[in-house]
Amino acid sequence: MKTHRMAGMTLSVLMFIGMVGCGQKKEDAPDYRAEAEALYQSCAAKEDCYLCGNNSAEYWEHLGENNVGIVSLNNFQMMPVLINRYDDAGKLIEENTGCLESRRFTGDEDGFLVDLRMDADRGIADAELTFNKDQQLRLESTVQHLCEEHFRELVAELYGNPYGVGIVSLESARVYPFKEHIIAFQAGDYSIHCDLREEDRDGNPLKMSIYVVYTPLRYGSD
Numbered sequence: 001m002k003t004h005r006m007a008g009m010t011l012s013v014l015m016f017i018g019m020v021g022c023g024q025k026k027e028d029a030p031d032y033r034a035e036a037e038a039l040y041q042s043c044a045a046k047e048d049c050y051l052c053g054n055n056s057a058e059y060w061e062h063l064g065e066n067n068v069g070i071v072s073l074n075n076f077q078m079m080p081v082l083i084n085r086y087d088d089a090g091k092l093i094e095e096n097t098g099c100l101e102s103r104r105f106t107g108d109e110d111g112f113l114v115d116l117r118m119d120a121d122r123g124i125a126d127a128e129l130t131f132n133k134d135q136q137l138r139l140e141s142t143v144q145h146l147c148e149e150h151f152r153e154l155v156a157e158l159y160g161n162p163y164g165v166g167i168v169s170l171e172s173a174r175v176y177p178f179k180e181h182i183i184a185f186q187a188g189d190y191s192i193h194c195d196l197r198e199e200d201r202d203g204n205p206l207k208m209s210i211y212v213v214y215t216p217l218r219y220g221s222d
Contacts, residue, residue: 011203017064032139032158035158039143040151049147050076051173062170068190069211070127071168072111073154073177074138076145078168079105083120083190083214096121109133112165128207134164135204137177150175163205167192178208189216 047053050060059069062080071078085093097120104112112134120127137158143151154175161180168175169188176187184193193211200206 004080033141036155040148042143043148043151046147050145051150066171068187069168070114072134074141077107079114081125081212083123086158114115125212127210130207131205137162137164191215
């Protein structure tokens with residue numbers, strides 16, 4: 001009788017553990033590629049695309065420079081990280097600044113917030129990112145800011161669980177989404193390290209530390 005009672009207790013404990021585990025399991029990541037199929041017809045015209053058009057949005061005048069930016073993938077508000085400096089004629093300024101720079105960026109409509117510290121002379125920057133409403137990627141908003149070519153390019157990067165913020169290479173006009181479990185990647189001449197610091201109870205990102213390092217090839221071009 002004792003053996004049967006112990007077996008019953010063990011089974012009850014295992015069932016309880018299984019129920020707790022199920023309660024804590026994250027929901028499956030959305031199928032963004034399938035969702036995108038219904039959105040291609042809504043892409044922006046070439047002239048209105050943030051990556052290849054002539055939009056006058058704040059900070060996008062830096063497009064074409066060898067720098068990166070932290071960008072909302074929902075509304076394409078962007079904070080540039082201007083490690084390389086250029087004059088009004090677009091020529092690289094090859095001299096030290098002799099100072100450190102601290103800046104804060106706050107997106108509209110409760111978008112992401114960034115506190116940035118940059119040492120341009122050393123080619124490094126670090127930032128603390130608060131996601132706010134840019135936790136989640138909303139493709140129905142994204143598609144309004146990209147032409148079909150650049151929208152397809154972005155969608156090709158959407159595997160796993162991407163967030164609503166990423167890095168844009170201003171030189172190549174290419175976007176790299178931050179993604180769950182991806183802690184480092186290369187964006188043009190820049191090495192990006194991202195460390196998720198805080199999540200909410202549902203596993204959505206709240207805060208992230210970002211490190212940006214200018215790392216051009218040492219010898220020639222690839």
